[in-house]
Amino acid sequence: MNNFREAVDDCGLREVAFEGYRFTYDNGQAGNDNRQCRLDRALCSDEWLNLFPRAKLIHLDREWSDHAPIKLILSRKESTGANRQKLFRFEQIWVGEEGCEDTIRSSWNDDEDLLATLARCAEGFQKWKGVSIGKIMRDINKKRRRLTALNEGGRSVTEVRERRKAVKEIANLLKQEEIFWKHRSRALWLKEGDRNTKYFHRKACQRKQGNYIEKLVDADGREHVGFEAISGIARDYFL
Structure with missing residues (x-):
């Protein structure tokens, strides 16, 4: 030394x-x-x-x-993103969650227009919420704060056993996070369990960048930028 x-x-x-x-x-x-x-x-x-x-x-x-x-x-970064209304997405991590199937049953109607039925399902899921990435991250942070206290605490048999339990709970939450980002990334050629959360997150961000519309040209050849202007052109085109 x-x-x-x-x-x-x-x-x-x-x-x-x-x-x-x-x-x-x-x-x-x-x-x-x-x-x-x-x-x-x-x-x-x-x-x-x-x-x-x-x-x-x-x-x-x-x-x-x-x-x-x-x-x-190296330095602290500041967020500069603008907020937009989020689209509803069905999350793969909801499958198997208690209440997911009941939400679909209560919203589904075979005698009604499919789009109307899907819209009602989306509304039902938004009310039910289920497991979201926000809740997963909050639970991970909560468990890690508990783990911090255990790491800095005593080393009795009970405390060591409790720490091992906390580690397993964090691992299960990280598994759910991985499934979430895998679903968002569409990188289906990788198997679940590879713990490639950063890779899936990067792929999801790449998809988001690829789906981003910077500007649109209207029927008169004029360019329009901004969320409201682009939304108006898209709406007018399909109506």
Whole structure:
């Protein structure tokens, strides 16, 4: 360890400031057998720190591994997106949820126009809501806050057992998140269980960008931009 510190000093490196629980390693044992220490860190030069003065190292929560993942953030990004009315979509994660089939039965009518029946189903689902990605993320965040408290707490047999339970619950929620983004991405050639959530999310974002209409040209050859103007041209075209 002394040799490591000397090498760091010789190279003129310094540690990036971190946030979160101070220890990044835990052997997962209970009671007096438990060992914790900070093994994982980020080092940088003064020149690098001048380029990224707002850099932060985040100690994330340990889940399956003995080591806590660390995340280097170079700067804080601010959201600049504009809000639009969201279209209704049936989510794959609703299948099998209690109340999903009942919602369809109560809304469906074979004697009525199909479009009207589908619209009533959509209205029924919006009232029922079921499992949404927002709820999944809120539950994940809630479970991870609990996991943070357990990681920083004691190491009794009961607490270690409770931590393992929390890890399993988070894994189940992450599975639901993966299914959601897979459905949105339309990347059906990948099997569920691959835990490719970031890939599915990226594909969904690519689809959203590809579906985005920047402008439309009306019958007189004039270009129109903006949500209201584009919506008006599309509506007039099909009416």
